[in-house]
Amino acid sequence: xxxxxxxxxxxxxxxxxxxxxxxxxxxxxxxxxxxxxxxxxxxxxxxxxxxxxxxxxxxxxxxxxxxxxxxxxxxxxxxxxxxxxxxxxxxxxxxxxxxxxxxxxxxxxxxxxxxxxxxxxxxxxxxxxxxxxxxxxxxxxxxxxxxxxxxxxxxxxxxxxxxxxxxxxxxxxxxxxxxxxxxxxxxxxx
Amino acid sequence: xxxxxxxxxxxxxxxxxxxxxxxxxxxxxxxxxxxxxxxxxxxxxxxxxxxxxxxxxxxxxxxxxxxxxxxxxxxxxxxxxxxxxxxxxxxxxxxxxxxxxxxxxxxxxxxxxxxxxxxxxxxxxxxxxxxxxxxxxxxxxxxxxxxxxxxxxxxxxxxxxxxxxxxxxxxxxxxxxxxxxxxxxxxxxxxxxx
Numbered sequence: 553x554x555x556x557x558x559x560x561x562x563x564x565x566x567x568x569x570x571x572x573x574x575x576x577x578x579x580x581x582x583x584x585x586x587x588x589x590x591x592x593x594x595x596x597x598x599x600x601x602x603x604x605x606x607x608x609x610x611x612x613x614x615x616x617x618x619x620x621x622x623x624x625x626x627x628x629x630x631x632x633x634x635x636x637x638x639x640x641x642x643x644x645x646x647x648x649x650x651x652x653x654x655x656x657x658x659x660x661x662x663x664x665x666x667x668x669x670x671x672x673x674x675x676x677x678x679x680x681x682x683x684x685x686x687x688x689x690x691x692x693x694x695x696x697x698x699x700x701x702x703x704x705x706x707x708x709x710x711x712x713x714x715x716x717x718x719x720x721x722x723x724x725x726x727x728x729x730x731x732x733x734x735x736x737x738x739x740x741x742x
Numbered sequence: 743x744x745x746x747x748x749x750x751x752x753x754x755x756x757x758x759x760x761x762x763x764x765x766x767x768x769x770x771x772x773x774x775x776x777x778x779x780x781x782x783x784x785x786x787x788x789x790x791x792x793x794x795x796x797x798x799x800x801x802x803x804x805x806x807x808x809x810x811x812x813x814x815x816x817x818x819x820x821x822x823x824x825x826x827x828x829x830x831x832x833x834x835x836x837x838x839x840x841x842x843x844x845x846x847x848x849x850x851x852x853x854x855x856x857x858x859x860x861x862x863x864x865x866x867x868x869x870x871x872x873x874x875x876x877x878x879x880x881x882x883x884x885x886x887x888x889x890x891x892x893x894x895x896x897x898x899x900x901x902x903x904x905x906x907x908x909x910x911x912x913x914x915x916x917x918x919x920x921x922x923x924x925x926x927x928x929x930x931x932x933x934x935x936x
Contacts, residue, residue, distance in 0.1 A: 571916045573771035577850060580766065622826065625844045626818040633811060665767045665848045672844055717928050721763060725924030732917040 555686050562690035564738040568666050569698040570731060575666030579699055580724060582657070589703035593696035595657040597689070599639060600667050603632050604688035607671040608681060628671050633662045666695060702731060749870050752878030758851045759882035760930045765851045768842050769883060770919040776899050779887025781835045782842065783880020785824050787873065789846050792820045794860040794872035801861045813856045814847070821847045851879060890914060890922050 566572055569579050575596070582592045607628050615621050640658045643651040661667060670691050674684040705727055714723050758764045768786070773779040796816050804812045825843050828836040836843065846852065855875055860868040891897055894914035896904040912918045 573767050573916070573919070574845075576766040576770060577764075580763065622822060625822050625825065625847055626815065629814055629818050629847050630811070633814060663848045663850055663853060665845045668848050669841055669845060672841060676841075717932050718924075722924040722928035722931070725920045725927065729917045729920030729924065732920055733912070736915070736917065 555683070558683060558687050559690040560741060562687055563694040563697060564735065565741055567694045567698055567735050568670070568691045569695055570728070570735045572669070574669040575664050575695055578657075578660060578664055579695075579702065579728070580721070581660075583699055583703040583706055583724075586700065586703045586707060589699045590696075591653055592657045592660075593692070593699055595654040595661060596664065596666065596695055597692035598654070599632075599636060599658070599661050600670055600692045600695075601685060601688045602639065603635055603667050604671055604674055604684050605681075606635060607631055608674055608679075608684045611675050624672070624675070628668055632667055632671070636662050666691070698731070698735075702728060705731070745867070745870055748867060749874040752871075752874035752876070753881060754878075754934075756875075756878075757882060758875060758879045759886075760927055761934075764854060765849045765879060767845065768849060769886065770923060772839055772842050773883055773887040773890055773919060774894075774914050775891045775897075776884055776887040778835070778838055779883035779885075780880060781832070782839055783876070783883040785828065785839075785843065786846055786849060786852070787876025787880055788824055789817065789820045790852055790855060790876040790879075791869055791872040792823075793817045793852055793856055794868040795865060796820075797856045797860040798863060798865045798868035809861065810853075810857070813853060813861075817852050817856065818847045851875065886919075886923060886926060889926065890918055893922070894918060 562568070568574050569576065578592050578596070582588045610627060610631060611621075611624065615624060615627065636658055640651075643654065643658075670688055674687055677687075679687055706724060709723065709727065718726070752758065756762060759766075759769050765786070768782050772782045793813075793816050797813060800812075800816075821844060824846070825836075828839075828843060855872060859871045863871070888898055890913045891899075892903060894909050894911060896902060896906045896909040910918075913922060
């Protein structure tokens with residue numbers, strides 16, 4: 553498959569949040585302000601690329617040769633959990649400013665289903681290593697795009713006159729629905 | 743604690759989906775029909791009950807520092823069991839739920855109950871808690887699935903209620919999931935205050 557096709561498909565057509573429903577918790581949780589949304593995007597991008605790289609290699613070099621693919625779920629989630637810890641420790645030592653920016657979001661990422669979802673999807677789609685990395689990067693960009701758009705709208709929403717019963721979560725979900733509807737316009741792009 | 747109260751809190755007062763907003767990914771992702779919602783809900787219930795059972799049994803043996811990884815291993819084990827069972831006995835449902843079955847492992851409800859309840863309470867209470875929370879989740883998913891299926895394709899559990907041509911297709915697609923859940927949370931909030 554061509555890389556351009558993978559990228560456009562992962563960012564717009566099959567957007568990870570708005571059409572695959574992965575990573576909804578951070579999408580709703582940290583989207584109240586634009587700045588936290590950008591921080592979360594950075595952390596997710598970082599972990600998603602590393603996690604996909606490692607899980608892909610473990611799948612091809614360990615699980616498949618030994619014919620134990622049924623251990624995939626357990627292995628992948630443990631790798632991701634360990635990796636998040638590792639990234640946190642390394643970042644703290646190597647780049648304190650980056651750690652300051654991403655630190656609070658890192659522990660939340662272990663239970664971000666987008667990370668595990670992408671790791672499993674690359675195996676299901678039978679990507680090679682390069683395609684997997686491109687796919688992970690594009691998915692992370694798609695996640696960031698949706699999150700930043702949504703956070704921008706929610707900041708404006710604070711000023712809007714929303715009916716009393718719809719305030720808070722309900723209106724946020726409906727806005728997300730409209731955003732998803734807009735993204736459906738990309739459907740025939742790739 | 744009163745066992746009945748412990749069981750019933752998952753349905754209304756502390757319903758995972760409608761009040762705690764946990765487990766949003768499967769809630770939105772698989773509820774394009776009532777039967778998918780029910781299947782996902784029951785699979786999650788099984789994992790919840792079994793994980794709560796095992797974790798409450800071994801809670802005294804696990805060192806404090808590694809408890810989260812230990813919980814994740816227990817949960818992932820049961821998710822793998824569910825995955826294999828579904829693949830063997832309900833292949834059609836397995837195919838339509840797809841990616842969301844392995845993703846039960848990162849469902850915040852399961853880890854949340856393990857951490858907040860099973861690691862502190864007795865075996866019996868933990869099973870009841872898991873069952874209540876799980877069935878509450880299954881109820882929410884089935885409800886959302888029914889609404890979307892009925893509005894979107896005019897069916898309910900695959901039984902035709904009105905002609906499909908009059909259905910609003912958008913409710914079966916991705917945007918409809920967000921919009922339907924938004925309105926349902928608003929209605930349930932209103933009911934709770936009344």
